[in-house]
Amino acid sequence: MKKAWSLLSLILVFILAMTGCSGQSADEASGVASKKGKTLTVWAWNTNVPVLKQAEKIYAKDHKGFKLKIQEISNNDMYPKLTTSLQGGGQGLPDIVLIEDTHIQGYLHNFPKAFVNLSKKGFDKEGEKFPSYKRELASRDGNMYGMPFDGGPAGVFYRTDYFKKAGINPDSIETWDDFIAAGKTLKQKTGIKFLSLDMNSDDPVYRLMLNQQGSFYFGDDNKPALASKESQTAMKMLKKLKDEGVASNVTGWDAWLSGVASGKVATAVSGSWMAGLIEQQAPKDKGKWGVFPLPAFEKGGNRAANIGGSAWTIPTASKNQDSAYDFLKFFSTTNKIQEIATKGGLFPTLNTVYTSPLFTEADDYFNNQKIWQIFANETKEIKAANYTGNYAIAKDEAVKAQSEILTSGKNIPTALKAAEKRLENRLSTKE
Structure with missing residues (x-):
């Protein structure tokens, strides 16, 4: 018995010694x-x-x-x-x-x-x-x-009652141009705003548009790509949304969310996590909300993107x-x-x-749609965004360019090239 206890003691001592050396617990x-x-x-x-x-x-x-x-x-x-x-x-x-x-x-x-x-x-x-x-x-x-x-697979959350009143079938919206046409029709027939964007201090829809094109703030070489073809395409579409009267400007997250929850706007282009926020903020609107996939830039194009x-x-x-x-x-x-x-x-x-x-199964809050299945199917098509280690700095410059283009009327290529140059300068001084 003494030998057994001695052997056990040695084992315990050995374990404790190894623990001390490795930094692990016993x-x-x-x-x-x-x-x-x-x-x-x-x-x-x-x-x-x-x-x-x-x-x-x-x-x-x-x-x-x-x-x-x-x-x-x-x-x-x-x-x-x-x-x-x-x-x-x-x-x-x-x-x-x-x-x-x-x-x-x-x-x-x-x-x-x-x-x-x-x-x-x-x-x-x-x-x-x-x-x-x-x-x-x-x-x-x-x-x-x-x-x-x-x-955060993305989609378009929409008020089913507003769409029905305007005679719009969400299944007919396949492209961003279709989205714009629907927005003009809805506003004309109901007087309700179609979409709101915080044009001066955030760029979530711009990021989604980049992601669905397989692009982002940085290229595959990790160099700034704010002036890329994809970036210009996204910004042109955002400007078109504004110029056609489909997107209105709003200041700050709280104002944006309040507008959606109160029914002042008919749609919200956002990530899947928006479902929980809408249900929480507008419990009385059960059955009045639905979801359809993100519009593509061209018919048959990619409708998948992620945010969050x-x-x-x-x-x-x-x-x-x-x-x-x-x-x-x-x-x-x-x-x-x-x-x-x-x-x-x-x-x-x-x-x-x-x-x-x-x-x-169907979700009764979202008009008995299988909204989670819509988002689940999308995950297979989402492309990884190249955030790099300089995401925050790049976002700052992208938001500045968006504000200049959408609210000050600055030329798109000029604004994006200037933003890319500013980003390059900031990264060089950071190094």
Whole structure:
């Protein structure tokens, strides 16, 4: 018996010694992290918190003692906090951080060793469960650094009662020109505005138009592409929407959302996440809303684009990397969890959930349409946007150019070339 206890003691000492050397906790060093209960810290914002709490309860049924310590941080406050922690060598970082797709590549570029390579943890076995654009957005040099979560496949949300009154069949709207013609008809017959845009301080529809053309602020060579053919095509269409009286200007997100929810405008070109906002903001309008696919630039053209989305990352500073990965694998590849996320207004990019009743059955709020199926079908056609690490700076210049073109009447090629030049200058001084 004494020999047995001595042997056991030596094993424990060895494990503790290895743990001290590797920076891992004892249960991870012994290979039983996924079987034992642990407390993991998480940084995430508003709509994601309820889903995390539900996932925690379900996961804990097979992982006794498992807990999540969730710190709710707005996505605007997240990045200064995350950047400061990374610059400080990872001090104060949690085990799991949610990062928007628009920002992931920037962090992978500026802090190449700051996040765990999920491919080495076994992610590649799960890869085909997610659309290619989501995998591309969270990868670097062929390796995954973010567990794909929600996405924002785009579409047109519209008031079915207004369309019916104007005699417009949404199925007849295949192109942006069709969209403009419908807008003019609806305004003429109902007096209601067709579309509102924040022309001076945000550019979501411009970004969608770039994405559906397979382009973005930057080209494949990572050089600024604000003056590209695709960019000019998108801006010309935006100007046409305004000049034809279809799009009206509005200031700020709150005013834009209020106009949509109150029925002052007939349509909203947005991501799938808009469904939850409309239902929340306008509960009395049940049955009065519908969805149709994003218009193409030409008949038969691409009608798929994405706006929004995020992925879960594990900082290398975490001492619970195996436990964090095991939980994220469960969270991101379990249909039940993704169904909970969908009901909370987040669109899942896990393709196995698309056959669940939630996606195949009609939604009574949206005029008994299968709206989630529309968005699910779109994910296969979405192309990854090249956000790079300079997304925020490029967006700033794109919005300035949009404002000059739509509200000041500046020539499109001239404004976009000037914006591209300004962006190049800002990037050169940044380096």
